[in-house]
Amino acid sequence: MADWSPQALETSVAKGEIFPLYFLYGDETFLIEETLDHLVTTALGEGLRDFNLNTFYGGEADPAQIRDAVETLPMMSQIRVVVVKDAHDLNDKDWDQLSRLIDEPVPTTALVCVASKIDKRKKYIKRFQEKGVVVEFKRPYDNQVPDWIKSIAKKQGLQLSADAVATVHELVGSNLQDINGELKKLAQYVGERKKVTEEDVVAVVSRIRVDSVFDLTDAIGRGDRARALTCLANLLDNGQNEVGVLALVSRHVRILKLVSDGMKEGLSGQRLSSRAGVSPYFLKSYVDQARSWNERKIEHTFQALLDTDRALKSSPVASHIWLENFVVQTCS
Numbered sequence: 010m011a012d013w014s015p016q017a018l019e020t021s022v023a024k025g026e027i028f029p030l031y032f033l034y035g036d037e038t039f040l041i042e043e044t045l046d047h048l049v050t051t052a053l054g055e056g057l058r059d060f061n062l063n064t065f066y067g068g069e070a071d072p073a074q075i076r077d078a079v080e081t082l083p084m085m086s087q088i089r090v091v092v093v094k095d096a097h098d099l100n101d102k103d104w105d106q107l108s109r110l111i112d113e114p115v116p117t118t119a120l121v122c123v124a125s126k127i128d129k130r131k132k133y134i135k136r137f138q139e140k141g142v143v144v145e146f147k148r149p150y151d152n153q154v155p156d157w158i159k160s161i162a163k164k165q166g167l168q169l170s171a172d173a174v175a176t177v178h179e180l181v182g183s184n185l186q187d188i189n190g191e192l193k194k195l196a197q198y199v200g201e202r203k204k205v206t207e208e209d210v211v212a213v214v215s216r217i218r219v220d221s222v223f224d225l226t227d228a229i230g231r232g233d234r235a236r237a238l239t240c241l242a243n244l245l246d247n248g249q250n251e252v253g254v255l256a257l258v259s260r261h262v263r264i265l266k267l268v269s270d271g272m273k274e275g276l277s278g279q280r281l282s283s284r285a286g287v288s289p290y291f292l293k294s295y296v297d298q299a300r301s302w303n304e305r306k307i308e309h310t311f312q313a314l315l316d317t318d319r320a321l322k323s324s325p326v327a328s329h330i331w332l333e334n335f336v337v338q339t340c341s
Contacts, residue, residue, distance in 0.1 A: 013144045015040060019047070021142075027052045027088055029114035030141025031121040032096070032134070036252075037146040039185035041123060044146070045092065052088045052119055060084040063091045067098035067124075072106035079110050079118045089118045097124040104133040111136045151260055152286075154183045161189050162205070165196050172207040175288035180214045182257060191215070207290055217247055222257050223294060226265070229310070230301040234340035241336055251328035252321060255335075259314050266307050268292075269299045313338045 013021075021028075022044075031048070033041050053061050063078040075093060083089040093099070099107075110120060111133060127134050127143075137143050149157055155174050162169050169177070181187050191214045195205055198213045221244045228237035244254050267285040281296075282289045317335040321328050 012138060013142050015044065015144055015146055018044060018142060018144050022048050022051050025051060027119050028142050029116055029119060030111065030137060031119065032124070032127070032137045032141060032143045033121065033146065034097075034124040034127045034144070035146035035148075036125060037148050037185060038125075039189055040146045042186075044144075045121065045123065048119070048121065049090050049092070052090050053086060057084075057086045061086045061089045063089075065091070065093045067093060067095040067103075070099070070103075072099075072103045075107060076110060079115050079120050081118075083117055087117070091118055091120050093120070093122045095124065096122040097126055101131075104131070108133065108136070111140055114140055148183055148256075149185070151183060151256075154178050154188075157185055158188055158192075161185065162192050165192055166203055167192060167196055167199070167205050168203055169205045169210075170207060172288055172290070173205045173210050175286070176207050176210040176290055177214060179288050179291050180210065180216060180219050182218060182253075184253070207288060211290060218244075218249070218257070219291075221247060221249075222261050223298070226258065226261050227298055227301075229336065229339045230298060230306070232340050234336065237336045237340050238333060241332055245329065245332075251332055254332060255314065255318060255321065259318075262302075262307060262310050262314070264295055265299045265302050268295045269302065269304070269307070272296065272299065310339050 027048070033044060035041065049058065049062060061083045065075050065078075070093065075091065078089075078091045081089060114120070122137075129135070129138075134143070155178055158174050158177050159169060162174075177188065177191065181191050194213050195209060199205055199209055221240060225237055225240035225244065228234075228240055241254065244257070245251070249257065264285050264287055268281065268287075271281045271284040276284055278292075279289060282292045285292070285295065287295060313335050316338075317331050320326070320331045320334075324331065
């Protein structure tokens with residue numbers, strides 16, 4: 010089988026189709042966990058999990074135990090499900106011991122491997138692609154996040170105003186796991202009311218991320234290299250990985266450009282907010298910051314972001330060094 014899209018897998022599971030082999034991977038852990046739960050529930054229902062669900066972790070699992078679980082017949086069910094999380098921690102020797110399960114899948118068991126990343130050059134991945142369902146779950150693009158916020162909110166019985174959606178996006182970013190967590194906090198805060206306003210979001214959702222990004226880009230805009238490096242370290246210390254930091258800064262600079270261009274056209278207020286795609290609550294902060302970012306500075310920063318993105322994806326050098334180099338370039 011060729012690689013599947015997350016949507017194709019969702020459609021397949023909704024039809025009740027369960028295959029013997031799955032490999033789910035990518036950086037969007039929320040979607041992977043949601044899909045995994047849906048797959049297990051479809052295969053086993055709620056009552057048979059204790060008898061027919063085995064979960065292993067790649068860094069701790071004995072391949073022989075995984076193999077035994079996969080080859081065990083299901084109890085009072087058509088299917089058994091064996092989940093191997095952190096499958097990227099299995100080494101080549103482990104995969105050699107599991108190769109029979111991939112070459113000759115057990116029809117009464119769904120083996121589901123979950124990983125943050127894969128190496129498609131590996132023989133076992135190629136065999137998975139031939140014999141099973143391989144799906145990559147990517148972090149959504151920035152323009153897709155508002156729809157995801159509304160979708161996750163709906164599952165929690167919440168109705169968010171347009172400004173509330175924009176403010177959640179601004180404060181939380183594009184990580185769906187983080188968005189889900191913050192919406193759970195909002196659900197507890199509003200109680201039975203269910204309708205969520207921008208004021209509710211501001212009262213409940215953490216500002217640490219957005220304040221840190223504003224601090225970093227403010228320092229870059231002013232050419233304050235020492236302050237920018239301190240802000241960068243603060244972002245990393247607060248749980249943002251290097252790729253995530255770069256995505257946050259890219260989005261922020263893109264908004265600064267939209268705000269700057271809009272101001273040149275005479276836009277303000279709601280019209281400028283709509284043009285930039287940000288909540289009116291944050292517009293003044295962007296307007297104030299945009300004044301220290303001329304067109305040349307923005308273009309220079311975009312090029313540095315592009316160069317850094319390429320380096321993060323291809324260079325063996327530690328990722329944080331490339332981010333520090335980005336700060337040095339843009340604060341020169």
